[in-house]
Amino acid sequence: MRILRSLTDGIGFDLILIGAAMAFLMAMAGLPLVYNVLMSFQEVDMFSLGSLIRPWAGFDNYRSVVAQPEFWLVMKNTALFVVGSIAGQFTLGFALALFFHQNFPGSATIRGLFLVSWVMPGLVVGAIWSFILAGDYGVLNALLQGVGLISEPVFWKSDPNLSLYAVIIANIWLGLAFNMLLLSVGLAAIPRDIYEAAELDGATAWQRFRTITLPMMRSTIGAVLSLGLIGTLQQFDLFPAITEGGPANTSNVSQYWAWQMSFKLYDFARGATISVMMLVLVLFAAVIYVRSTRGEVRG
Amino acid sequence: MKKLFLAMTASVIALSAQAEPVKLTIWGLDGDNGLIPTMAKEFDDANEDIVVEFRAVAFDDLVNETLKAVATGNPPDMISLDNPDFAMFSSRGAMLDITERVAASTVIKADSYYPGPWNSVMWDGKVYGVPKATNTIALFYNKDLFAKAGIANPPQTWDELLEDARKLNDPANKVYGLTWSARANEEGTFQFLPWIQMSGGGYQAVNGPGAVKALDLWKTLVTEKLGSQDVLSQGQWDSTGTFNAGNAAMAISGPWELGRMSTDAKFDWGVTLLPTETAGGARSSAMGDFNWGIFAATEHPDESFRMLEYFVSQADRLFPEFSNIPARSDIALPSTGDARKDAALAVFQEQLKYAQPRGPHPEWAKISKAIYDAMQQALTGQATSQEALDQAQATIDGILKG
Numbered sequence: 001m002r003i004l005r006s007l008t009d010g011i012g013f014d015l016i017l018i019g020a021a022m023a024f025l026m027a028m029a030g031l032p033l034v035y036n037v038l039m040s041f042q043e044v045d046m047f048s049l050g051s052l053i054r055p056w057a058g059f060d061n062y063r064s065v066v067a068q069p070e071f072w073l074v075m076k077n078t079a080l081f082v083v084g085s086i087a088g089q090f091t092l093g094f095a096l097a098l099f100f101h102q103n104f105p106g107s108a109t110i111r112g113l114f115l116v117s118w119v120m121p122g123l124v125v126g127a128i129w130s131f132i133l134a135g136d137y138g139v140l141n142a143l144l145q146g147v148g149l150i151s152e153p154v155f156w157k158s159d160p161n162l163s164l165y166a167v168i169i170a171n172i173w174l175g176l177a178f179n180m181l182l183l184s185v186g187l188a189a190i191p192r193d194i195y196e197a198a199e200l201d202g203a204t205a206w207q208r209f210r211t212i213t214l215p216m217m218r219s220t221i222g223a224v225l226s227l228g229l230i231g232t233l234q235q236f237d238l239f240p241a242i243t244e245g246g247p248a249n250t251s252n253v254s255q256y257w258a259w260q261m262s263f264k265l266y267d268f269a270r271g272a273t274i275s276v277m278m279l280v281l282v283l284f285a286a287v288i289y290v291r292s293t294r295g296e297v298r299g
Numbered sequence: 300m301k302k303l304f305l306a307m308t309a310s311v312i313a314l315s316a317q318a319e320p321v322k323l324t325i326w327g328l329d330g331d332n333g334l335i336p337t338m339a340k341e342f343d344d345a346n347e348d349i350v351v352e353f354r355a356v357a358f359d360d361l362v363n364e365t366l367k368a369v370a371t372g373n374p375p376d377m378i379s380l381d382n383p384d385f386a387m388f389s390s391r392g393a394m395l396d397i398t399e400r401v402a403a404s405t406v407i408k409a410d411s412y413y414p415g416p417w418n419s420v421m422w423d424g425k426v427y428g429v430p431k432a433t434n435t436i437a438l439f440y441n442k443d444l445f446a447k448a449g450i451a452n453p454p455q456t457w458d459e460l461l462e463d464a465r466k467l468n469d470p471a472n473k474v475y476g477l478t479w480s481a482r483a484n485e486e487g488t489f490q491f492l493p494w495i496q497m498s499g500g501g502y503q504a505v506n507g508p509g510a511v512k513a514l515d516l517w518k519t520l521v522t523e524k525l526g527s528q529d530v531l532s533q534g535q536w537d538s539t540g541t542f543n544a545g546n547a548a549m550a551i552s553g554p555w556e557l558g559r560m561s562t563d564a565k566f567d568w569g570v571t572l573l574p575t576e577t578a579g580g581a582r583s584s585a586m587g588d589f590n591w592g593i594f595a596a597t598e599h600p601d602e603s604f605r606m607l608e609y610f611v612s613q614a615d616r617l618f619p620e621f622s623n624i625p626a627r628s629d630i631a632l633p634s635t636g637d638a639r640k641d642a643a644l645a646v647f648q649e650q651l652k653y654a655q656p657r658g659p660h661p662e663w664a665k666i667s668k669a670i671y672d673a674m675q676q677a678l679t680g681q682a683t684s685q686e687a688l689d690q691a692q693a694t695i696d697g698i699l700k701g
Contacts, residue, residue, distance in 0.1 A: 046370060046387070046393065047370060048370070049366060049367065049369075050371045069672075069690060070672070136529060155527075155529055157529065157531075157532040158528045158529045158531035244482070244484060245483065246531060247483060247531040247679045248483070248672060248679045248681055249483075264484075264664060266363075266664060267665070
């Protein structure tokens, strides 16, 4: 009787809630993840695609992925894409957040309008940027040529030295608003009287930014950066829309490569292997993030 | 009495089971008024005992959907697949071996097909399908620009092609000498493999001296800006669009462009066979379009084959109704009423005699990637043509060894 009652009120009810959440998490996220990891250690072909038990391959898939001629190029590109995108999104987003924090007339409305870029689907953004960055008839080239900055068209999508940056530029534009929004919220949460006190003590604007804004924003910045990392590693739509990873894999990154492996080359085991490798990378970054925010003192 | 009643019931059940029509399912990417739904409906209407169900699958999903269906033991009865993807299924026993049926058929005659398309339905000496339609690529040229540059005839060799591209190239008027597609996907291989084949190589041997020469030629076209650097990212459709707009004097593309070109191009144009390595040298070209196949798992192989025979029997309607070129040399294409288009079609039909399939090989997608990766590496200067093709050869050797 007591056990029964605890199901509606008490520890039993808590357990039901936890159980439901865990079951949902396991079914929706855990199983596919485990399946993916399992697949990366198996030999997969057309006829075993639907089964769970398949020939064991050990680390063969991992060895063969690393042995691919484009492996290191793709890894380098992934790192560059992540660092470049986050650096761009964060600094520009922070600058914009500070700018709109000045509360000039209409600032809230204009800040809201910036969200348009964030609301648009990646494929649409990709198609627009593909149009802007086209070589012979691109909008950006016409603009640059018009003001005399360049005399010949720049082939953003086809030049191996630029193709990755073409996608980074589009991704910065796409993620800018999101960064700005989160950072604006963080800025709004800092009590104004701290600034006033500092100002009375004669602190310059730079000193106030460095000793008040940055430390007070620490948890926000940490969250923005880690969300940025996840978002950037998830960013897929822009690649098929702008460069398709080309030319010669110079703009290929691991998430697009994994998709190519599975759904273009029909090598599902290696596709799974690449995504498991990425997962390890993200876990590593997540651990660093958690450790860096652990000792934080909250105002 | 009771026994009689039982027997009667049993026979009624048997009768109704017999009258139950056989249901065939067919997958393909044709749209609502496309070839498959149209002809499948005709076949359905003409046969009381058969019902046909068509499912349209988008091009990018076709192979993945089919893989899933085969893996779960639940494929349709019939499908139309892009020819380079066909061997992935035929080599693994997923398609029905129809060698005997075709040999006995009065409708399907193997020798009426062009050799290239027919090869793509073969695996290990057996017949696993029938070509649905075919296409290939050749060289389009702008006759007005040729006259302006004082060139009498379109180029017939690689050297002439380069020479003419230099003469026709006119950056001041935004005219490139040549446009084509060297994209990092199947389209890039579709366009480059014929050059390897013309020089005596093939997908099994991509790093011969002729292949290196061909890639060097492409590289020269890009570095001398005789073609846009965007050939690296642009597909054939966009590339030929620049030709139609008068921004390229020559274009390598296929017969699917004819309709658009006759309305868009405001100049006189013609088509010639792909230039060969040397004068009178070996010809080759790419081969596109789809193959019919029946799945080995079908419960109704006889009915499925009857449907296939019906489709094949309607081949003379392919061009007038669906703008598809039959994969057969025994069907004359009716005049389109446009002299330029007719002349172009005659050239494409000639070119089709030399068209070769990509593969057939079960891991074609990987072989293709090795080829277009090498092509792009050389064109972007990350490796010399020889280095890039050597690396592709090593990758391909690994795949062919299995």
